[in-house]
Amino acid sequence: MGFLKNFLKTNYRDGAVPSGVSSFRNLSEDELEAHMAIARYGDFTLTDAVRPSYNLEVVPRTGYRHEWYVDQETGARIPVLMASVSREKLFDTFLSLLDPLGETVDVVLETSHDKNNGQHTDLYREQIDMPVLQSILYDFEDLLLDDGCCGIAILNPRKPMEVQLDEHKLLFVYGKENADCELALKDNQIQCVENMRFITEAEHVHSSSDELHERFEQLCYQLGIES
Numbered sequence: 001m002g003f004l005k006n007f008l009k010t011n012y013r014d015g016a017v018p019s020g021v022s023s024f025r026n027l028s029e030d031e032l033e034a035h036m037a038i039a040r041y042g043d044f045t046l047t048d049a050v051r052p053s054y055n056l057e058v059v060p061r062t063g064y065r066h067e068w069y070v071d072q073e074t075g076a077r078i079p080v081l082m083a084s085v086s087r088e089k090l091f092d093t094f095l096s097l098l099d100p101l102g103e104t105v106d107v108v109l110e111t112s113h114d115k116n117n118g119q120h121t122d123l124y125r126e127q128i129d130m131p132v133l134q135s136i137l138y139d140f141e142d143l144l145l146d147d148g149c150c151g152i153a154i155l156n157p158r159k160p161m162e163v164q165l166d167e168h169k170l171l172f173v174y175g176k177e178n179a180d181c182e183l184a185l186k187d188n189q190i191q192c193v194e195n196m197r198f199i200t201e202a203e204h205v206h207s208s209s210d211e212l213h214e215r216f217e218q219l220c221y222q223l224g225i226e227s
Helices: 002-008 029-037 087-101 130-139 141-146 179-187 210-223
Strands: 050-052 063-070 077-084 104-111 121-129 150-156 161-165 170-174 204-206
Touching: 077 179, 087 130, 087 141, 087 150, 087 161, 087 170, 087 179, 104 130, 104 210, 121 130, 121 210, 130 141, 130 210, 141 150, 141 210
Parallel strands: none
Antiparallel strands: 050 204, 063 077, 077 170, 104 121, 104 150, 150 161, 161 170
């Protein structure tokens, strides 16, 4: 039952069941466990954090596309790079996107541990030196990749620019001066595919565990964040 306990902690989020009927609804425990055990689709490997719908409405793949974030209050349009990267390259690609942010940055941890219906809490740490931050991130690579209830954003409000590794383990770059980040994606063999769909655009499930929640608390402590 350990697997089902893990599964029952997951959340359907981001418009995950547009038809109103989950593809997981009538599965047996064996069918569910077999699906959740699949991590590789072609040459793409998922982390443990998230799994696609049982009917594979969106098949995970590597690539990035250009998007826009529109501020609802001001109407300002901010360019966004949105990327999906296979597990073996994901952490290194994330770190390479941090280089253009500068030597001193702010950190936001996003947690949905013990939350329901997609709710989450943002925890802030301002003004941390990039080498110190990167050292801490290396120590918590397992958490950042495999916890479907943990996301992290690194930002420099003076640029302004933000790099995010979200709960789905997708990468986002927010900001107008994103040319160096786009070059970093290409250097990591991430190709631009403007019509690609991401796992968030269909039903999907998140996974976490008590052990990963404890690791999250340790990361908060290392960053000097009150959790």
